[in-house]
Amino acid sequence: MAEQISTPAWMNEPGKSDSLSMSAGRSRRESAVQKTIMGMSEAIRESVFSERIAARPGLLQETDPRIKTIGLLGLLIATSFLHTWYIVLAIYGLTLMMAFASRISLGFFIKRVWLFVPIFAGIIALPSLFNIFRPGDPLLTIWEFGGELTLGPWSLGTSLAVTHQGLKGAVLLILRVATSVSLAVLWALTTHWADLLKALRVFLVPRIFVLVLSMTYRYIFLILGLAADMFTARTSRMVGSSSPREDRRFVASSMATLLGKSHVLSEDVYSAMISRGYTGEPVILHRFRTVAGDWLWLVAVILLGVAALGSDRLIG
Amino acid sequence: MHIPDGYLSPQTAGGMWALVIPAWYWAGHRVKSTLSSRQAPLVAIGAAFTFVIMMFNIPLPGGTTGHAVGGTIITIIIGPWAAVIAISVAIVIQAVFFGDGGILAIGANCFNIGFILPITGYFTYKLLARGAAPKSPRRWVAAGIGAWVGLNAAAFLTSVEFGLQGELFNAADGSALYSPYGLATAIPAMMIPHLLIVGAIEAVMTSMIYVFLMKTNASLLENYAGVKAAAAGGFKLKPLIVGILLLLVCTPLGLLATGTAWGEWGTKDISREIGYVPEGMASLAGRWQGLLPDYAFPESEEVAAAGMGGASGEESGGSLVAEENAAESRDPVSFDGMRESTPAYVVSGILGLILVTGVALMAMRMLTGRSRGKEHLG
Numbered sequence: 179m180a181e182q183i184s185t186p187a188w189m190n191e192p193g194k195s196d197s198l199s200m201s202a203g204r205s206r207r208e209s210a211v212q213k214t215i216m217g218m219s220e221a222i223r224e225s226v227f228s229e230r231i232a233a234r235p236g237l238l239q240e241t242d243p244r245i246k247t248i249g250l251l252g253l254l255i256a257t258s259f260l261h262t263w264y265i266v267l268a269i270y271g272l273t274l275m276m277a278f279a280s281r282i283s284l285g286f287f288i289k290r291v292w293l294f295v296p297i298f299a300g301i302i303a304l305p306s307l308f309n310i311f312r313p314g315d316p317l318l319t320i321w322e323f324g325g326e327l328t329l330g331p332w333s334l335g336t337s338l339a340v341t342h343q344g345l346k347g348a349v350l351l352i353l354r355v356a357t358s359v360s361l362a363v364l365w366a367l368t369t370h371w372a373d374l375l376k377a378l379r380v381f382l383v384p385r386i387f388v389l390v391l392s393m394t395y396r397y398i399f400l401i402l403g404l405a406a407d408m409f410t411a412r413t414s415r416m417v418g419s420s421s422p423r424e425d426r427r428f429v430a431s432s433m434a435t436l437l438g439k440s441h442v443l444s445e446d447v448y449s450a451m452i453s454r455g456y457t458g459e460p461v462i463l464h465r466f467r468t469v470a471g472d473w474l475w476l477v478a479v480i481l482l483g484v485a486a487l488g489s490d491r492l493i494g
Numbered sequence: 495m496h497i498p499d500g501y502l503s504p505q506t507a508g509g510m511w512a513l514v515i516p517a518w519y520w521a522g523h524r525v526k527s528t529l530s531s532r533q534a535p536l537v538a539i540g541a542a543f544t545f546v547i548m549m550f551n552i553p554l555p556g557g558t559t560g561h562a563v564g565g566t567i568i569t570i571i572i573g574p575w576a577a578v579i580a581i582s583v584a585i586v587i588q589a590v591f592f593g594d595g596g597i598l599a600i601g602a603n604c605f606n607i608g609f610i611l612p613i614t615g616y617f618t619y620k621l622l623a624r625g626a627a628p629k630s631p632r633r634w635v636a637a638g639i640g641a642w643v644g645l646n647a648a649a650f651l652t653s654v655e656f657g658l659q660g661e662l663f664n665a666a667d668g669s670a671l672y673s674p675y676g677l678a679t680a681i682p683a684m685m686i687p688h689l690l691i692v693g694a695i696e697a698v699m700t701s702m703i704y705v706f707l708m709k710t711n712a713s714l715l716e717n718y719a720g721v722k723a724a725a726a727g728g729f730k731l732k733p734l735i736v737g738i739l740l741l742l743v744c745t746p747l748g749l750l751a752t753g754t755a756w757g758e759w760g761t762k763d764i765s766r767e768i769g770y771v772p773e774g775m776a777s778l779a780g781r782w783q784g785l786l787p788d789y790a791f792p793e794s795e796e797v798a799a800a801g802m803g804g805a806s807g808e809e810s811g812g813s814l815v816a817e818e819n820a821a822e823s824r825d826p827v828s829f830d831g832m833r834e835s836t837p838a839y840v841v842s843g844i845l846g847l848i849l850v851t852g853v854a855l856m857a858m859r860m861l862t863g864r865s866r867g868k869e870h871l872g
Contacts, residue, residue: 210551210559217549225591251597258504258598261671294593298498306674312660314668347670351500354672358499362597366590374590386522386534387583393538394545394583395591401539401546422553430702433547433564437571437703438711444539448532456534 210425211409218406222399231367236280237475238368243377245472249479250365256483257357260490263346266353269486273360280368291360299355303348307340314341371395376466393447401440408432495563495652495688496588496603499596501673503663506655511601517609518582524575528721533576540572540580545587552695560692562699563607565648566615566641570704573718574616582608602655606648615644628716629708638701642693646685649692653677653684 232239238246253269260266277287305311316339326336366374375392379385412428420428502510525533544564551559569577582604588594595603619640626632657677665671675683707715765771 210553213551213559214549217551218546221549221592228591254499254598255504258499258502258507261665299500302501303674306670311679312668312670312674343665343667343669344674346665346667347674350669350671351674355498355500358596358598359593362499362589363593365597366593371591384522390534390538390541390579390583391586393534394541395587397539397542398545398587401542402549405546405550422555425553426698427702429550429552430699431706433550433567433699434703434706434711436547437543437567437707438714440539440543441571441714441717444535447535447539451535 209419210422210429211413214429215406215409215413218402218409222402225371225399228367229370231280231282232370234281236282236368238276238280238364240471241475242466242468242472243369243373244380244466245468245476246369247365247374247377247380249476250361252483253479254358254361256487257354257361259487260354261350262490262493263350263353265486265490265493266350266357269482270353270357270360272482273357273364276364277360280364282364282367287360287363290363291356294359295352295356299352303351307344307348309337309339309341309344312341312344312347314343316340317342317345373466397443397447400443401436404439405432405436408435495607495649496585496595497599497606497652497655499598501596501659502599502602502655503659503672504598505663506658506672507598507601510599510605510655514582514601514605514609517578517605521575521578521609525573525579528573528575536572537576537580537583540568540576541583541587544568544581544584548584548588552699554691554695560695562696563611563645564696564699564703565607565611566619566637566644566696567700567703569612569616570619570637570640571714571717573721574612577612577616578609581612602652606651606655610651611644611648613644614647615640618643628712633715634701634704634708637704638697641700642697645693645696646688649684649688650681653681656680656684 241249253272257266257269260269274284274287278284309316316337319337319339321338323336323338369377372392375388375395378388378391409432412432525537547564548561550562552562554560565577565581568580572580585595585603585608586600589597589600589603617640619636622636622639623630623633626636654677656673657675657680659673660670660676660680663671673680704715
């Protein structure tokens with residue numbers, strides 16, 4: 179009578195049952211499904227975290243959102259006009275000071291910016307250091323070809339060298355990207371998202387866009403939740419691993435299903451809005467009030483921006 | 495493809511804002527007229543969906559993963575204009591809250607990914623799927639090709655924007671101020687992977703989503719057609735009437751115009767200009783007489799001709815269409831002749847407007863009447 183229980187052969191095979199173990203994602207390449215779930219929870223975690231920073235008392239948190247938006251955007255524009263790398267570096271120093279005054283951990287702030295910058299700016303800037311991609315005065319010759327080297331129709335010149343101009347351009351690019359990202363991160367970290375969107379009204383953004391933006395931001399989390407549930411449900415029903423082909427089909431069908439669900443959701447939200455008396459003209463509450471400190475901050479930022487641009491023009 | 499801040503010169507970034515703002519304005523106007531108060535939730539949730547599917551990792555052969563934009567499939571479902579706004583909103587939120595793409599570069603990113611991608615993708619799909627049966631494979635193939643075209647059009651524009659920096663914005667010593675590569679490097683560097691890999695992912699995913707929807711949720715694919723039909727059903731007469739009245743008020747302005755409208759020469763003008771009348775033209779002239787030749791009553795024709803210069807009776811084949819304004823030839827205005835000819839000219843204008851409006855209304859009825867049956871909004 180005793181029932182014969184045997185383990186299927188594939189379960190004993192190493193590798194096949196990896197996805198059963200909790201640490202599977204780290205030891206082998208993560209499946210696309212797991213990667214997506216991780217990415218989604220990371221996005222949610224990050225925005226909750228930044229709301230927490232926005233709630234702390236600090237210099238930028240206490241500045242009126244509209245004034246802050248104008249000031250930081252002004253600095254961003256000034257940064258984009260600068261041509262001298264050390265003046266850009268000075269603006270970067272200024273963002274560090276503002277982060278410190280806003281009680282953002284500098285380690286966190288620097289890491290957040292510099293984790294991103296090498297990936298995007300670094301990889302793009304790297305080839306431009308060499309004379310093959312951009313001509314310039316050699317600073318450090320790496321390889322003498324001993325005669326002109328040609329590759330099909332392209333001539334690579336007589337040597338491979340890092341150029342003076344290439345280095346200068348790359349440093350400027352990386353600093354500019356880092357400073358711009360720092361300013362954007364400061365803005366987003368120190369402002370509650372609802373205030374941030376309302377502050378856009380200063381720039382004459384139509385009310386309907388502010389409404390759509392804030393609805394989008396809210397529904398992103400709902401739809402992220404829906405998607406993460408679909409992915410988790412699938413993973414929880416899986417034994418063993420699936421082929422990339424199967425995964426692709428799953429990702430496509432879950433996108434399609436999500437599209438259908440989102441559409442139904444938008445109809446529901448619309449009926450709910452209509453039932454509450456929405457006529458197509460959104461109403462947005464303003465509770466912003468500026469104090470002397472806000473204006474002082476703005477004047478200081480504008481003076482610094484103008485000083486940076488002025489000295490850049492004098493030097494350049 | 496999201497351009498971060500620091501790569502584009504402020505001149506380029508500003509130029510892209512100048513391009514994208516009218517695009518947004520136009521899209522917003524179109525969305526408002528087709529969706530009215532429904533626009534806010536549909537666009538917002540469309541944007542949230544776009545944001546979320548850009549986060550989906552797609553397994554690629556070889557063990558790596560990639561991302562899709564999903565711009566074309568969302569456009570097929572909510573329509574091109576709502577999609578322009580929805581994708582743009584998703585890009586703004588990515589830039590502001592998640593650091594994906596720059597703030598100053600929002601103009602460029604929204605123009606490339608939020609405008610060019612859905613518009614080229616959608617119209618390629620429309621062109622290729624025209625007349626295909628609802629279950630025809632041509633539809634999902636068209637969706638895939640549309641996605642490929644849209645993505646590559648956006649990538650091409652991005653590479654040109656990058657390349658212009660290397661071409662135009664360099665310091666005196668030759669070092670780059672912004673993105674360091676010229677067009678000759680930027681375009682192949684961006685386009686080769688997009689044409690071969692990224693575009694292929696987008697195309698395959700779009701086709702797969704399309705096939706899945708065909709099988710499980712076919713009504714969703716017809717959503718935009720339904721919305722458009724409903725909007726056409728709710729056609730508003732007021733703007734048309736205002737426009738027509740405005741044209742009527744402006745009609746006498748045509749009398750002030752001098753010279754002949756280009757290409758509307760009568761045989762007399764032709765012989766004056768080139769010295770002779772081509773044989774074929776001479777044989778055809780006068781085959782057709784307008785209702786009010788030269789926009790004048792027949793009995794006052796001589797007066798009108800005297801007042802308005804050398805317009806000829808033979809040329810007015812086009813007079814029913816060219817009604818509202820300066821379609822006629824006349825030398826510097828003589829006010830005596832003008833007083834005589836004004837009533838006839840205005841009557842011509844009114845007649846022409848009535849005819850043109852009637853023809854347009856009939857054509858519209860014929861075009862929209864077919865889909866009148868399904869006035870659902872999805």
